[in-house]
Amino acid sequence: MTMSGDSVSSEAEGVRVTAQDLLQADPGRLRLAVVAGGNGADIAIEDTIMNRPGLALTGFWEDFAPRRVQLIGNAERAYLASLPPDTRAARFGALFEHGARICIFTNGHAPSEAEIAQARRHGGVLLATPLLTRDFARDATFILEELAAPRIALYGTMVEVRGLGVLLEGAPGLGKSETALGLIKRGCALVADDLTCLRKDMATNMIFGSASASTAHYMEIRGIGIIHVPSMFGVDAVRGEKRLHLVITFRHLDEIRDEVDRTGQTRLTRNILGVEIPNAVIPVSEGRDLVNLVETAAQQRKLIDEGHDSVEQLSQRLKRRADRRRAEIE
CATH class of the missing domain: 3.40.1390.20 (HprK N-terminal domain-like)
Structure with a gap:
């Protein structure tokens, strides 16, 4: 989808x-x-x-x-x-x-x-x-x-999470920058805050993201103001450009309560400059640990790219178990 x-x-x-x-x-x-x-x-x-x-x-x-x-x-x-x-x-x-x-x-x-x-x-x-x-x-x-190269700018914050480029998007006030800040403190790196510049590499058909020249390495955190990420967390906490592997969309839980996919069987994608990028929708509500959820979503994406599909593996396990029970009954 x-x-x-x-x-x-x-x-x-x-x-x-x-x-x-x-x-x-x-x-x-x-x-x-x-x-x-x-x-x-x-x-x-x-x-x-x-x-x-x-x-x-x-x-x-x-x-x-x-x-x-x-x-x-x-x-x-x-x-x-x-x-x-x-x-x-x-x-x-x-x-x-x-x-x-x-x-x-x-x-x-x-x-x-x-x-x-x-x-x-x-x-x-x-x-x-x-x-x-x-x-x-x-x-x-x-x-x-x-x-x-074809280019586009999207409102959203991009971070490198466990080697993957992840774009966080959603309505203002849902915590994109704060989530990115939490990820940076866990060892991840900022690519761009608030506005991410994306370009398509025609040779590889891949999308790469970076910050605009005027805002690179800076973040705006509500209640704190503007921070310079390398000065606060070191030069390893920023990246100049990163391939985009995953788009995570934050949405209010009340808006999508009946649409939430609890198993992960529905695989969403975002079409960016003609390239389909995997997309995960994370419901936002009071008390949810968005930093942990984004990090887990990135790790899950990495496993899928490497051929380890948890949904498919569990489905096969349940099918084998059902087949054994059916054979025992017969």
Whole structure:
């Protein structure tokens, strides 16, 4: 059974990544510089994979990938250098005529004046980096996948409990932050309080959660105020990012008294960015130990993921016992 949440605060469907985003993402790592077309830095990067346009430069355009960033490395540079100047400029300009928008020169290579003129003529962007082509392609692809990942922000507190990422959600005042605080004092770690930023890793189809940059490592506790978790409990009490394994929904017992699943046979999930995440609903009432219940729910989830299903095991035990009794009667 899938539950849909109404606690979404913001969505990021169709994330648009531009050349400017790539320039600013990790300057010390990619070491990119704008050579030409700085005014077109808002050009969208539509594919996270880099393209080596060696065949295209020879005039073979079948399966050319213009939506990708074009890398001009040693091989491409050597081939262009072997051509007469007019032919070289025309071949390079043909990349833009066939739809390319962004070209990056690697290995410390710099475009010629004619190549810069071609880029400007077609409204393209030229960038350069001293990195080796393979190193730049690896790092840039990783960064682009991070930038382009679908994202969403949910109201809720996320903690790491026994190695699992657990998101606590529910109406205000039900004790999410206080429960997280109790878990931290038991050796668990805070990921985010009150608002959790979630992203989908497209390669693994997993959801990862983190805090916003402005509130990371801080918690708001009613009656106490704002606390800085690492200062109070040590650096091991916080996590920067964690995979989401379980969503726990707090609800008033009076609201769901007739819906409570006492055996755990009903398996709920929450659909987050197209990924089904296991969901447990915990009734909240006076005197219930939410810290203990959340910790137990996480441990139960861990056992299920490892193939130990208590409900199924008990069901099989009862079935075997019934079969033995039936055989004795017969």
